[in-house]
Amino acid sequence: MSQRKPYVGGNWKMNTNRNTAAELARGVVDGLRDVSNVDVAVFPPFPYLLAVRAILRDRSSSIKLGAQDCYHKPDGAFTGEVSIEMLKDCGVEVILCGHSERRHVLGETDAVVNEKLRAVLDGGLEAILCVGETLDERIAGHTDPVNQRQVRAALSDVTGDQISRVTIAYEPVWAIGTGKTATPEDAQDVQAKIRKLIAGMYGADTAERMRIMYGGSVKPSNASELFKGTDIDGGLIGGASLKVSEFAPIVRAASAVARGQA
Ligand code: 13P
Numbered sequence: 001m002s003q004r005k006p007y008v009g010g011n012w013k014m015n016t017n018r019n020t021a022a023e024l025a026r027g028v029v030d031g032l033r034d035v036s037n038v039d040v041a042v043f044p045p046f047p048y049l050l051a052v053r054a055i056l057r058d059r060s061s062s063i064k065l066g067a068q069d070c071y072h073k074p075d076g077a078f079t080g081e082v083s084i085e086m087l088k089d090c091g092v093e094v095i096l097c098g099h100s101e102r103r104h105v106l107g108e109t110d111a112v113v114n115e116k117l118r119a120v121l122d123g124g125l126e127a128i129l130c131v132g133e134t135l136d137e138r139i140a141g142h143t144d145p146v147n148q149r150q151v152r153a154a155l156s157d158v159t160g161d162q163i164s165r166v167t168i169a170y171e172p173v174w175a176i177g178t179g180k181t182a183t184p185e186d187a188q189d190v191q192a193k194i195r196k197l198i199a200g201m202y203g204a205d206t207a208e209r210m211r212i213m214y215g216g217s218v219k220p221s222n223a224s225e226l227f228k229g230t231d232i233d234g235g236l237i238g239g240a241s242l243k244v245s246e247f248a249p250i251v252r253a254a255s256a257v258a259r260g261q262a
Pocket residue numbers: 011099171175176177178179215216217218236237238239240
């Protein structure tokens with residue numbers, strides 16, 4: 001971690017129901033009220049966005065409301081899709097683009113990720129761009145080229161003004177929901193290379209300011225070691241974001257590392 005303010009997101013994926021989403025949102029807000037040196041976002045399923053927004057507002061929370069996906073077209077005959085304006089209307093501030101489950105389970109290509117990312121930025125919102133290699137790609141020694149290709153493709157035609165609203169999340173596919181975490185050294189190595197790529201594309205100052213999160217089986221027990229990496233500016237948390245008793249200590253770990261107290 002560095003001078004950059006850490007950022008921790010809770011990606012609830014296709015979990016929770018009306019009651020448990022509200023309970024989780026209340027728990028996260030109340031459990032993290034005293035933490036001010038970490039940016040926190042939650043990504044509930046679409047149907048619960050408004051309920052979570054109401055809880056964040058009622059409690060005057062600075063936790064950001066995020067969406068797990070979007071469609072890049074403004075409106076029209078796209079059955080089942082949700083536009084960025086609709087998400088803004090529901091109070092969404094940040095949208096995940098290119099999550100590995102969207103890429104590998106739902107078939108999103110680099111080109112689709114780029115369209116969505118540009119639409120999010122054109123819509124004035126913040127984006128978290130997720131990239132990461134599969135196990136086969138890692139074994140074949142293609143980790144860096146895969147991540148570089150995904151970053152370059154997603155950021156194609158993203159302007160120097162827009163890039164300040166992009167956070168990158170490095171989420172190795174083999175570490176997501178598997179209990180296997182990249183070692184802090186592995187994550188740091190990949191993330192330093194991503195930052196170098198950003199420096200080549202947008203300049204050293206932009207790269208220095210950009211936050212790059214790590215995601216993939218982050219838990220209270222490994223968060224601190226991961227967040228100590230100089231190029232690891234927090235985390236995108238899946239399974240452990242569904243319990244306040246796990247998510248709050250992860251955010252606190254980021255806070256402690258940022259204060260130099262971990
Ligand atoms: P897990 O923390 O469950 O491995 O999920 C990571 C992730 O995909 C966050 O977006």
